[in-house]
Amino acid sequence: MQMVLKDDKTKLVTISDIIFNTSFNEGLIHQVITAYxxxxxxxxxxxxxxxxxxxxxxxxxxxxxTGRARVGSIRSPIWRSGGVTFAAKPRNYCQKVNKKMYKGALKSIFSELIRTNRLVVFKDFYIDMPKTRMLIKKLNSIEFKEALILTSNLNKNLYLASRNLHKVCVQEIRYINPVSLITFKQIVCTVQSIKKIEEMLT
Structure with a gap:
């Protein structure tokens, strides 16, 4: 499977069909997102x-x-400052999700993002200075108002420039999660990021 680069439409990047061309499994995605x-x-x-x-x-x-109602303790739940009848206790809400299920959900999400044209690939995506206005200008040039930018390594300029933007987030590939992927309307990846995703989900 091949995709056209957003910043150089004369070039194509080859991506794995196993990861980026799988069927949409709504039940699995729902289960993984709920657990996350x-x-x-x-x-x-x-x-x-x-x-x-x-x-x-x-x-x-x-x-x-005495003429009063019978009572055995001042700690009764019906008394002021008494105990709570069904007292809440610390609880662990974690649900077990197998690695194979988690990877399968991410593959299904990435495949659907490509089918709906929500994932775009750049050869390089960077700014020269950590300035918010520079990032806004770059996003406006590709007509994006909100985006999740996935980087293979921490890009300090992108990270610092995006902190003031509510609808723009910069994440390293190792921190991607299903909730972020389905929350943002557009996902921006670089060629290097695609390779990292393929390594992680293979």
Whole structure:
């Protein structure tokens, strides 16, 4: 499979059919994205039940004869400052996803990005200085308002220039994830990035 370079339309780049021309597996992608999103949850919410709140275990008053409702502890959930009935505890939301499933989902996403013309390849994509206006000018030249720029190695100028742009993100290939890939309307790759992706997903 071949793609035309965005910055040099006279040249073609060959990409792997195994990675960039697979069928769209909606169920697998949904499962992987759900697992990825759940793994980012803190799960640190904690409450105290009646055995954990501070307070005496003594019965406040005798069972009968006072005219008041019977009660056995001031730590009862129906009392102010009492425990919580079904207290929340720290929880791990991580779901197990096999490496083969994760790679399969990324392959399916990349293939769909190419089919929908959302992924473009450049021979080189860089700016000379870490200036936001220079990056905006470069993106405007290719009529992109928002983009995820994938680089094989950390490009300091691109990274610094993109920090002020809400809809532009620069990521190294080793940090790519399914959520970022489906969030941005356009994905910008270089030839070197494509080779790194093929190495990672082979």
């Amino acid at each position: 999103s759940n793994a980012s949850r803190q799960g640190s919410k904690a409450q105290k039940n009646r055995s954990e709140v501070s307070g005496s275990g003594r019965k406040p008053w005798r069972q009968k004869g």
